[in-house]
Amino acid sequence: MLKYNMARLMLPEKQEDRFIPVRVVYRGCESAVRIGWRHGSRTPWIQPHYFNPSAYSIEKGKVIVVVAGKGIGKTNLLRNMVQAYYRTTRNPIVVFQEKKDDLNFNRYPPVSKIKEYGIERIRLAPPQGCRNNQRRLIPLPDELKKDEMEYKLPLAEMDYSTLSEYLGKRMSMTVAGLVLEKIWRDRRNHTSISALKDAIAREMPKFENDPYYNQILLYLERFLIFLEIDRLIEAKRAKFVDNYIHPEQINVIDLSNIGDLDIKRFVVAQTLNMLERAYRKRECFIGITESHIYAPETGDFESKRATIRLVTVLARSYGWTVFLETQSPDAIERIILENADEVYILGYVQRSKLSKMLRTASVNFEGFIELFYKVAGSLPKGIGVYGSATDPYNPYLVRIQLSPVG
Ligand SMILES: Nc1ncnc2c1ncn2[C@@H]1O[C@H](COP(=O)(O)OP(=O)(O)OP(=O)(O)O)[C@@H](O)[C@H]1O
Ligand SMILES: [Mg+2]
Secondary structure, three states: OHHHHHHHHHOOOOOOOOOOOOEEEOOOOOOOEEEEEEEEOOOOOOEEEEEOHHHOOOOOOEEEEEEEOOOOOHHHHHHHHHHHHHHHOOOOEEEEEOOOOOOOOOOOOOHHHHHHHOOOOEEEOOOOOOOOOEEEEEOOOOOOOOOEEEOOEEHHHOOHHHHHHHOOHHHHHOHHHHHHHHHHOOHHHHOOHHHHHHHHHHHHHHHOOOOOHHHHHHHHHHHHHHHHHOOOEEOOOOOOHHHHOOOOOEEEEEOOOOOOHHHHHHHHHHHHHHHHHHHOOOOOEEEEOOHHHHOEOOOOOHHHHHHHHHHHHHHHHHOOEEEEEEOOOOOEOHHHHHOOOEEEEEOOOOHHHHHHHHHHOOOOOOOHHHHHHHHOOOOOOOEEEEEEOOOOOOOEEEEEOOOOOO
């Protein structure tokens, strides 16, 4: 039966050959959005597969982990989720984009594809008072296009531990590091570089009798120079989270022109910490692509701690929806796999890559995966298995639709 239903699942529903109107959808006006079709191993029929955030209570949260090989449809699923979240809620959305032009919520598939795949033709209406439904934030840009904005990390929103990791670990080991740590405790001391200079001037006389006084001063001066020349940190003016992240638009943070992994990790870690402070009282959608880079099994750094916090505390206690995509589930931190509420495995993924995930996930895929790969010959894009921790013994076959926007 599985084989018969697989074959049916692969055939998309053809839309009639007629004029397809564009539907404009407003933020927060729908209760559930179809993102594909699914078929359980116990039911004979195929059902629509919905994304429905209101069906989840706050405590349950939602951590979605997507595993698929290259070009199978991970990003397409993220596009589906983001547009569905936009349509069903009024919460902030922040997604990190790894490839240039991967996400663009003003873009629609051509009519031929819309007909072929039987998807609706929609346009996301911008939030009230905005011209655009998305905001593109680019750290370290070469040049900015019209709708793009340079993304800097405000000094005021920064934690000292993240900053000292970024500027070099040794900084925090010195007495100067201790002085800075003390100064950092009051946020007003570090809203901008001039505020920081004032705070240092106020603090330093206390150390006048210290035998290392001159060394401390030297260190602090160098620290300030670092901050002044760093293009990634907004230190000249006092800026805060709401100067960059818009609570109503889709915030796309483009990491595609940063080559250095440490810088990427710094941006992700700092953004997550900043968002936690700003939006902990409300729910939020976070999408991270290539998440094994930010939370790998080995190593210990701020972005890993922030991602773990995201899936454990923020998703659990504050009801955030977290979307993590990866090609390498074997390289990702175990705590994240354990906390996944929903798992998608699209296309063919080698058994060796999956074994760690199947052992740790709270969904029981044992048996189902083998059966799936046995009956599935060559899989078209977007087809795979789906399991949810709310119903761990009943995984489904899914076919994700081509996203109508994104
Ligand atoms: N469910 C689907 N139905 C039809 N076409 C799809 C589907 N999913 C993806 N595609 C097609 O496959 C292409 C690649 O998809 P996508 O960018 O989502 O892959 P990816 O897994 O993110 O790849 P990468 O690993 O390179 O980031 C898309 O341009 C899209 O046209
Ligand atoms: Mg992709």
